[in-house]
Amino acid sequence: MSDSDTPHHDGGHGHDGHDHPANLAHHFDSPRQQFDAAKVGMWVFLATEILMFGGLFCAYAVWRANHPEVFLAAHKKLDMTLGLINTIILITSSFTMAWAVRAAQLNQQRLLVILLSLTIAGGCGFLVVKTFEYSDKWDKGLWVGTKNLFNPRYEEPSDREANQAPGEQENQAGNESENGLGESNENTAPEMPPEMSPEETPEEASEQGPVAAPDAALQDPDENAHNDEPEVMRSAIPVPGMGPPGLSEAYSDQEVQRQETPPTPEELIAQLPDHVREKWLHQFFQVYFLMTGLHTLHVIVGIGLIGWITVRAQRGAYSSEYYTQVDLVGLYWHLVDLIWIFLFPLLYLIH
Amino acid sequence: MSVTTTPPITVGHRQQPSSPPPGSNYLNARRGIMSWLITLDHKRIALLYLFGVLGAYFLGGVFALLVRLELFTPSPVLAGSSEKAWELYNHMFTLHGAVMVFLFIIPAIPAIIGNFVLPLMLGAKDLAFPRINLASFYFWLAGGLFFTYVLIKGVLNFTFPVLETIWGPGGLDTGWTFYTPYSTTLTQTAVVEATLGAFILGFASILTGVNFIASIHTLRPKGMTWFRMPLFLWSLYATSIIMILATPVLAITLLLLAAERVLGVGIFDPNMGGDPILYQHFFWFYSHPAVYIMVLPALGILSELISVFSRKHIFGYKFIAISSLAIAFIGFLVWGHHMFVSGQSPLANAIFSLLTFFVAVPSAIKTFNWLATMHKGSISLKTPMVYALLTIFLFVVGGLTGLFLGAINTNVHLTDTYFVVAHFHYVMMGTVLFAFLGAMYYWWPKIWGKMYNENWARIAAIVVFIGFNQTFFWQFIMGSQGMPRRYATYSTQYTRHHQFSTVGAFVMTAGLVMVLANMVHSVAVGRRAPRNPWGGNSLEWHTPSPPTTFNFDRTPYAGDPYNYDHWRYVSEEEGYVYDPPDSDDEDITRP
Ligand SMILES: [Cu+2]
Numbered sequence: 019m020s021d022s023d024t025p026h027h028d029g030g031h032g033h034d035g036h037d038h039p040a041n042l043a044h045h046f047d048s049p050r051q052q053f054d055a056a057k058v059g060m061w062v063f064l065a066t067e068i069l070m071f072g073g074l075f076c077a078y079a080v081w082r083a084n085h086p087e088v089f090l091a092a093h094k095k096l097d098m099t100l101g102l103i104n105t106i107i108l109i110t111s112s113f114t115m116a117w118a119v120r121a122a123q124l125n126q127q128r129l130l131v132i133l134l135s136l137t138i139a140g141g142c143g144f145l146v147v148k149t150f151e152y153s154d155k156w157d158k159g160l161w162v163g164t165k166n167l168f169n170p171r172y173e174e175p176s177d178r179e180a181n182q183a184p185g186e187q188e189n190q191a192g193n194e195s196e197n198g199l200g201e202s203n204e205n206t207a208p209e210m211p212p213e214m215s216p217e218e219t220p221e222e223a224s225e226q227g228p229v230a231a232p233d234a235a236l237q238d239p240d241e242n243a244h245n246d247e248p249e250v251m252r253s254a255i256p257v258p259g260m261g262p263p264g265l266s267e268a269y270s271d272q273e274v275q276r277q278e279t280p281p282t283p284e285e286l287i288a289q290l291p292d293h294v295r296e297k298w299l300h301q302f303f304q305v306y307f308l309m310t311g312l313h314t315l316h317v318i319v320g321i322g323l324i325g326w327i328t329v330r331a332q333r334g335a336y337s338s339e340y341y342t343q344v345d346l347v348g349l350y351w352h353l354v355d356l357i358w359i360f361l362f363p364l365l366y367l368i369h
Numbered sequence: 370m371s372v373t374t375t376p377p378i379t380v381g382h383r384q385q386p387s388s389p390p391p392g393s394n395y396l397n398a399r400r401g402i403m404s405w406l407i408t409l410d411h412k413r414i415a416l417l418y419l420f421g422v423l424g425a426y427f428l429g430g431v432f433a434l435l436v437r438l439e440l441f442t443p444s445p446v447l448a449g450s451s452e453k454a455w456e457l458y459n460h461m462f463t464l465h466g467a468v469m470v471f472l473f474i475i476p477a478i479p480a481i482i483g484n485f486v487l488p489l490m491l492g493a494k495d496l497a498f499p500r501i502n503l504a505s506f507y508f509w510l511a512g513g514l515f516f517t518y519v520l521i522k523g524v525l526n527f528t529f530p531v532l533e534t535i536w537g538p539g540g541l542d543t544g545w546t547f548y549t550p551y552s553t554t555l556t557q558t559a560v561v562e563a564t565l566g567a568f569i570l571g572f573a574s575i576l577t578g579v580n581f582i583a584s585i586h587t588l589r590p591k592g593m594t595w596f597r598m599p600l601f602l603w604s605l606y607a608t609s610i611i612m613i614l615a616t617p618v619l620a621i622t623l624l625l626l627a628a629e630r631v632l633g634v635g636i637f638d639p640n641m642g643g644d645p646i647l648y649q650h651f652f653w654f655y656s657h658p659a660v661y662i663m664v665l666p667a668l669g670i671l672s673e674l675i676s677v678f679s680r681k682h683i684f685g686y687k688f689i690a691i692s693s694l695a696i697a698f699i700g701f702l703v704w705g706h707h708m709f710v711s712g713q714s715p716l717a718n719a720i721f722s723l724l725t726f727f728v729a730v731p732s733a734i735k736t737f738n739w740l741a742t743m744h745k746g747s748i749s750l751k752t753p754m755v756y757a758l759l760t761i762f763l764f765v766v767g768g769l770t771g772l773f774l775g776a777i778n779t780n781v782h783l784t785d786t787y788f789v790v791a792h793f794h795y796v797m798m799g800t801v802l803f804a805f806l807g808a809m810y811y812w813w814p815k816i817w818g819k820m821y822n823e824n825w826a827r828i829a830a831i832v833v834f835i836g837f838n839q840t841f842f843w844q845f846i847m848g849s850q851g852m853p854r855r856y857a858t859y860s861t862q863y864t865r866h867h868q869f870s871t872v873g874a875f876v877m878t879a880g881l882v883m884v885l886a887n888m889v890h891s892v893a894v895g896r897r898a899p900r901n902p903w904g905g906n907s908l909e910w911h912t913p914s915p916p917t918t919f920n921f922d923r924t925p926y927a928g929d930p931y932n933y934d935h936w937r938y939v940s941e942e943e944g945y946v947y948d949p950p951d952s953d954d955e956d957i958t959r960p
Contacts, residue, residue, distance in 0.1 A: 045494035047924065051587055055497040059583040066575050066617040073621035073651060077636055080647050088642070301642050304634045308625070 041340045053342050060346045064353050067316075071357055074309050078364065081305055092302030093368040095160065097151060101366040104147045105358065111140025112355040115324075119348045122341035127334060130344070134328040137351065141321040148314055160303045306365055313361060316354045323347045394818065394915040409499035410918055415485035416816070417506050422481060425472035425513060428520075432465035434878065437840075437871040443858045451858075458857035459542035460523055460558070464516075466545030467563065471570050472513050474801050475659065478666035479612075480509070480577055482808045483605050485816060487581060489909035489916065490599050492590035492925040497583040505576035508569055515566025519559045544855065546656070549637040549648040553629045561630055564623040571616045571623075574662070578612030581605050590908070593927035599907040600689050604669025607693040611658045611665075611700065619655035622648070646711055653704035661700040663797050665693055667804030668735055668764070671757050674807055675739045677905040678754035679746025682931040685738040692731035699727050709780045718777050725775035732768055736761065751903065752826040756807030759834050760800055767795030770845060785855075788848025791841045799837055806830070806884060813891065814898030818915040820943075821891035829883035836877025843870050899944025904936045911947070 046052040082089045118133035327343050330336065336344055395412045405413055436458065439446045445454030447461075484502065488495055496502050523540020526533045533539070541563045543552040552560050585606050589598070598606075626648070628634045635641020637648045676683040683689065705713060705721030713721075739761060748754065770792045773779045783789060814820055844852075847866045852859055859867065901910040907930040912921050936945040 043499075044919070045496075045499070045588075055583045055587040058586045059498060059501075059579050062579045062582050062613055063575075066579075066613050069614055070617035070621045073618045073625075076651075077625065077647065080644060081636065081642070084644065085642055301635065304636065308628065308634070 041342075049340065056342050056346060060349050064349060067353055067357075071309075071312070074312065075360070075364075078305055078309065081301070085301060088301050089368050093365060095155075095158070095303075096306070096366050097154070098366050100147050100151050101362055104144050105362050107140050107143045107147070108355045108358050111137045111144075112352055114140065115348045115351045119341065119344050122331075122336045122344045123338055125338040127331070127336075130331050130336065131328060134324055134331060134344075138321055138324050138328065141317055141324065144317055145314070145321075148310070148317075155303065155307075160300070309361055309365065313354070313357055316357070320347075320351050320354050323350065393917070394913065395918045396818070396915055398918045407503070409495070409503055411484050411488050411496050411499065411502060412816075412916065412920075414502050414506055415481050418476060418480040418484060418509070421506070421510060421513065422473055422476055425468055426477075428517075429465055429469035429473055430878070430881075432461050432468065434874060435461045436465055437874040439857055440859070440867045441871045442868075443861060443864065445857075455857045456542070457527065459855075460527075460540045462855060463541045463544050464520060464523075467541065467567070468516060469798070470545055470659075471567050472509075472516065474663045474797055475570075475574060476509060476577075477663075477801065477805050478670065478808065479581070479605060479608055479662070480505070480573075482670070482805070482812065483581065483608075483666060484577075486812060486909055487584060487602065487605060488588070489815075489912065489920055490602055490907050490930075491584060491588045491593070492908045492911075492921060492927055493584065493588040494919045494921070496580045497588060498580050501576050502580055505573045505580070508573035508576065512566045512568075512570030512573060515562055515569065519562045519566070522559055522562075546652060547623075547626060548652075549626065549629070549645045550639075553626065553637060561627050564627050568620055568623045568627075571620045574612045574616045578609035578616070581609040582613065585609075590924055590927050596687060596690065597927060597929060598690075599930045600672035600683065600686070600693075601666075601669040601907075603690040604665045604672070604693045607697040608662050608665045610694075611662050611697050614701070615655045615658040615662070618651060619659075622651040622655065625651075646708070646713070649708050649711055650704070653707045654701075657704040657707065658697070658700045660793075660797060661696055663801050664764075665696060667760065667801045669693065670804045670808045670811075671739060671760055671764075672735070673905070673907070674753050674757040674811055675742050676931050677811075677903050677933070678751060678757070679743045679748050680904065680933055681742055681746035682929075682933075683738070684741035684744075685734070686931070688734050689738050692734045695731040696728060699724065699731070703728060706775055706780070709777055710784050722775055722777050722780075726772070729768065729772065732764075736765060736768075750827075751810075752821075752823060752830060753807045753811035753903070755827055755830045756803050756810065759830065760803040760807060763795050763799035763803060763837070766842075767792060767799060771796065783848060785853055786848035787844040787852045787854055790854045791844035791848060794841045794844075799841070802837075803834075806833075809888070811903065812909070813888070814902050815909055815914050815916070817892050817895070818898050818913075819891045819895030820898050820902065821887050821895055825883065825887045829880050829887060832880030832883060833877055834880075836873050836875070836880050839873025839876060840870050841873075843873070896943075899942050901936065901945040901947075902943065904933055904938065904945040906930050906933055906936060910945075 042049055042052055046055070114133045114136040118130055118137060121130040121133055324347055327336075327347055330343070395410055399408075405417065408414060408417075435447060439454065439458045439461065445451045447457045448454040484496070519539060519541055521539075522536065526539040538557045538559055540558045541560065542558050543556055543560060547560065547564060585598070585602060625634070625636055629637055629643075633641075635643040637643045637645050639645060672683060672689055703721055703725045705717055706725045709718050709722075770788070774783060774789060774792055810821065810826060843866050847863055847870075848854075850863075852863050852866070898914045900912070900914055902914075903910075906928070908921075908925050908927055909916075911925055935948050937948050938944075939946045
């Protein structure tokens with residue numbers, strides 16, 4: 019037991035009268051009680067975290083059960099190596115974190131700071147790899163949502179313009195009034211997955227206008243009966259202009275501007291060779307970004323917390339007498355790690 | 370621990386008739402608005418919650434009255450044209466439900482009564498995490514402001530339609546359930562703001578639950594084993610477990626809903642491969658247990674009141690304690706009974722129906738134990754006891770009509786009718802509001818150090834009770850005859866029912882105004898309250914009224930909370946005085 023904390027306090031064991039240890043809040047009787055309360059509170063909080071992610075995992079299960087083929091095909095777009103690297107990074111950082119708690123318990127001040135810094139490095143490394151992964155998906159136009167305003171590329175008309183039969187424009191106008199979504203369609207129509215059209219023969223395209231629109235399919239099921247895709251897949255095609263009309267209108271200005279600077283559709287097509295699979299990427303990546311996004315948010319919060327206790331540790335705030343915060347942040351970090359351990363196989367290792 | 374040199378606090382203590390000297394209790398310990406806004410004292414935070422939640426209740430009540438007004442005749446009442454009136458009606462019933470559920474009923478008893486009483490009952494100086502407690506209040510406030518924003522935006526858009534083109538849609542017309550796909554793709558109202566508000570309110574709920582669980586686990590005083598806790602603490606414990614386990618699921622559901630609306634993520638949209646029924650599963654996985662977040666604390670209060678005012682030990686203590694946990698547990702398994710007509714598989718329907726009936730078992734255990742407690746007790750009909758008895762009545766009516774809704778065949782007939790409306794108002798609103806008012810009267814002397822006017826309080830209780838039943842009992846009949854819920858108009862065969870019901874709503878309002886007037890009068894000029902006006906034996910009655918900032922001069926020793934043998938009524942005190950037992954050292958407040 020070296021120096022450590024509790025400078026204005028007479029020895030750390032004095033429960034005589036009102037003289038509490040420096041780190042002991044007034045409403046606790048003993049450091050032990052305070053530590054127990056904090057620990058119970060943290061475990062209960064972790065339970066809420068698990069339940070929250072549990073909701074997402076549940077949504078994942080439902081989605082995957084409904085569209086197994088989508089998950090099977092789409093996960094190949096993920097870089098398994100990067101995922102594996104991240105898994106190793108997180109497990110390692112969990113190890114250094116656990117060791118840091120031990121160092122605090124043993125009053126090894128320098129080691130504590132070093133281990134906490136290593137843990138932060140691990141968290142940052144995870145974020146760096148994740149950034150590479152996310153930006154790669156961004157470049158390929160794989161991003162969350164159909165009509166999201168964050169990713170201009172996905173909404174661009176890719177090969178569709180090339181395949182457009184003459185007169186389709188009018189058909190499209192007719193469709194717009196049918197689905198009652200008005201002018202917002204004009205801007206959101208290009209959101210349709212670019213992979214749709216190659217499947218259609220030019221004749222079909224000219225007959226039905228934007229065949230891909232499910233409302234067309236709904237109105238005339240027989241017309242689509244010869245379509246050799248399973249029912250469930252067709253029903254999952256994103257609808258042009260879906261979503262609240264009010265919101266689409268609000269974004270229309272920005273979207274018009276984006277269309278003035280179109281990215282190259284050729285690149286997109288080159289990256290998306292197999293259209294039958296590609297059209298489902300979108301769905302899978304909604305799940306992917308929701309789950310990993312929420313997890314990444316937790317990693318960022320965790321790095322912030324560890325940074326905070328590292329600063330405190332440098333000032334010698336922790337000792338074998340008082341290391342509650344190190345312990346609790348450690349628990350949190352392990353949970354973040356644990357969630358990734360589940361996310362990795364569920365998203366990257368689908369068979 | 371914390372041995373002090375102050376004299377013993379209870380023995381032979383006599384109240385002084387003069388007003389309390391400044392600094393002698395938590396109310397006057399510090400002055401200034403900031404001393405309230407950044408207080409860490411659980412009692413002051415409870416009062417912050419009290420005023421906030423009452424504000425929300427007022428708001429929700431105004432919406433309720435507007436809904437009842439619109440239903441006074443089948444033709445439009447609130448606005449000239451039927452189109453405008455119906456639109457307005459949709460907003461009114463949605464905001465009524467959302468405000469009442471999220472801002473009033475869920476926090477009312479745990480955050481106000483629980484916050485105030487739980488540490489006192491534990492003989493503790495505060496909750497385990499005072500800062501988190503304050504944070505929870507500000508989360509609640511932030512969530513409430515979101516709803517207020519939605520409301521004001523809606524009102525302004527309604528008055529000046531041009532505003533909608535400037536700052537987007539306002540108001541809310543989805544119903545408090547936010548069902549998809551209407552909420553995600555069709556409605557032109559401020560769904561995102563409202564869901565964010567509910568999301569933030571979830572944090573308030575979770576933080577309160579974490580705090581309560583940690584406090585009950587670690588702050589119990591010497592002598593208070595798990596099965597010597599007052600039953601109110603058991604019910605708060607069970608409630609906190611539900612808050613912890615159910616609220617995060619609501620949080621993620623609302624996030625998905627917002628993501629779907631803003632980004633077009635298709636998780637609930639069949640056009641994009643999603644599943645709208647999934648939303649209902651998610652939503653009711655939270656919202657059925659949420660009913661027990663509302664009701665369990667109310668039932669815990671009943672256990673306290675009935676024992677104290679019968680001057681008799683609670684009957685079947687362990688059964689009542691365990692039944693709270695049982696309700697919490699079963700409550701997680703029955704959410705599908707809200708979805709019998711959603712296209713859910715018949716097998717799931719049957720299982721959910723069966724499990725729903727299991728909830729009746731612990732509920733009946735509680736009810737019969739209360740009756741057994743009163744049996745041969747010497748019942749005094751003070752206002753809290755009046756409320757307790759009325760609450761039992763409402764709870765039984767609500768519970769028994771729940772059986773009709775839990776059975777699949779009758780449910781198919783009654784679903785989405787006024788029968789459902791009446792049922793959940795009896796369970797959620799009747800039980801919770803009446804227990805809440807009973808608890809307010811019961812702990813009023815402890816909170817403010819003032820007594821209220823007993824006779825007026827009783828009269829007001831009866832008026833509220835009559836008004837409540839007049840409003841809602843008729844709705845059972847209307848509903849069984851087929852009047853659908855959430856309709857702004859109706860066939861003329863229901864006109865009389867609706868008018869009777871609307872009049873009842875105003876009778877109830879009159880009663881509540883009487884309640885409020887009595888309380889304001891009490892704080893202003895009420896007689897000074899004794900330490901223990903009712904003769905209860907849980908630890909909060911062992912400390913002065915109102916308590917000091919740290920509640921107790923010393924850590925008290927807890928005995929059996931339902932043993933009233935050592936409290937003797939002293940008429941000049943108008944309250945009970947503690948006569949410590951001579952030999953039995955377990956029941957005294959000792960150093
Ligand atoms: Cu239910």
